[in-house]
Amino acid sequence: MVKKNLITNDCTCFLCKHALKEWHAAILAHKKNFKVKKGEKIFKEGDPVNGVYFVYSGTVKVYKKWDAEKELIIRFANDGAILGHRGIGNEAVYPVSASALEAGVVCFIDMEFFEASLKVNPEFAYQLLMFFADELRESEKKMRNLAHMPVKGRVAEALILLNKQFGTSPEGYINIDLSRQDLASYAGATYETVFRVINELVAEKLITLSGKSIAIANYDGLLQLTQQEASVPVLV
Incomplete structure (x- = not known):
């Protein structure tokens, strides 16, 4: 530095x-x-x-x-x-x-x-x-999630945590300029998987997008995804 x-x-x-x-x-x-x-x-x-x-x-x-x-x-x-x-x-x-x-x-x-x-x-x-x-x-919770939570739940939890830490802009978007690659690294998933999951969350009207910005449209729906567990331990 x-x-x-x-x-x-x-x-x-x-x-x-x-x-x-x-x-x-x-x-x-x-x-x-x-x-x-x-x-x-x-x-x-x-x-x-x-x-x-x-x-x-x-x-x-x-x-x-x-x-x-x-x-x-x-x-x-x-x-x-x-x-x-x-x-x-x-x-x-x-x-x-x-x-x-x-x-x-x-x-x-x-x-x-x-x-x-x-x-x-x-x-x-x-x-x-x-x-x-x-x-x-x-850290212990994150390691457990990597092993037991489906990737869709991990992405949902990542968005909830970011929203809690950084708040929202006047337009309602999570107030951090974050690339999809960094979001994938935070959720413990690949870029391609997160890209697919983001599109699914938009289609299910749980989030909305504007360029790289993301807004939570249905907090309870996202939270419900974080409470699901995979049938077998997986890393995606």
């Missing part, structure tokens, strides 16, 4: 929200803000850990290798969310990658200061623990 430090006193990230007010001056002294371009990789799976990141503006996708040519998107990060925390531990390598879906600004905190922040700020340490627990729960 090309790093060009921005001078800003904004302190709205996950760390600032849960740190002691007396610690904010130290955060401002140690943090580095950088612009990222659309498609720019912030860190890569397998890279040595040098710190953690926070999203100040824009949207970032966090993903793992699925195979040689595919990826599985674990989550989308925005609004001050933390990135790179999965690299905390003895192995000291990032187990996931993170790339910008759109131009934005991220904040970098080196690992030494991040660990000092954990020791000094009990509320921050507690909230990070809760975040880890929620993320682990969602």
Whole structure:
């Protein structure tokens, strides 16, 4: 990632929200803000850990290798969310990658200061623990869905989660510019399968389209699809 430090006193990230007010001056002294371009990789799976990141503006996708040519998107990060925390531990390598879906600004905190922040700020340490627990729960649910939920249900759930996280535009469309390939990676399916499922959902009047934008037309109908299970474990 090309790093060009921005001078800003904004302190709205996950760390600032849960740190002691007396610690904010130290955060401002140690943090580095950088612009990222659309498609720019912030860190890569397998890279040595040098710190953690926070999203100040824009949207970032966090993903793992699925195979040689595919990826599985674990989550989308925005609004001050933390990135790179999965690299905390003895192995000291990032187990996931993170790339910008759109131009934005991220904040970098080196690992030494991040660990000092954990020791000094009990509320921050507690909230990070809760975040880890929620993320682990969602990861386990996602793995179960990959094995047991039909792909149509996984696409429906992906749309529901995106709608919940990003809200809707004034026109009613999910407020994120997401390619069909990224939607497929988020649902754990192939591009071709997701293309077919999207057309089926439109025909069933569960969603509507406008270019790449998607609007949920029948929330209850989508939700019902997420409650179905495949007769045998499948990965599509």
